Amino acid sequence: MADSHGNDRTDDGEGATGGEDVIDDRIMEEGALVLRGYVIERISTEDPNMRRNVSAVDLGGTASEGDDPHVKEVVDQLLKIADELNRNAELQHLINTVQANCAQEVFTTVAKSIFSDGINWGRIVALFHLAYRLIYKALTQNHFEIIKNIISWVLQFIREHISAWIRQQGGWDGVIRSVSRWRSVSIIAAVAFIAAAVYWRRTR
16 A cells, blocks of 8 residues: 555555555456557547457457446546647657567567656556557458457556556546646657657667
């Protein structure tokens, strides 16, 4: 759990640690729903024809999971932040340099560079946007076998690097509370994504 200063406490005994584990599991479960919802909504917006051929089941979920109003609210907030990313022409060009069938090591390198100097909701959206673009490319290039791998890579990265921060924000609801600041957050996300893409291009 976090103390009054927002720091993780590790000396509260097994009960506290177990409680945090339960919260983190919940964060991961909801994160998977949000990620799949984000990908589907972006496809619906950018390529409605393809949307008819893609469901949450194709992304490793269940047919009814998109009906959760709370998940929809979180996804809608992430989409507001992502709109700024889509309007950045340089960013879109750089995204195209990452291949849909890239190795997990390449994905992880880019993801780590997005968060190299901190975590915020904008950078989390940048991570989701990277995943969406890779999945969209996989669909258009008939690399269907790697789509669930990409989802798995994102969730593994969240568990290992981001879930504790999301817990400190009160879970995925934290992004809803930042609604008044979404434009500035989206700009931060775009800058983070550009920096990550430039880094990847220079080091591959």
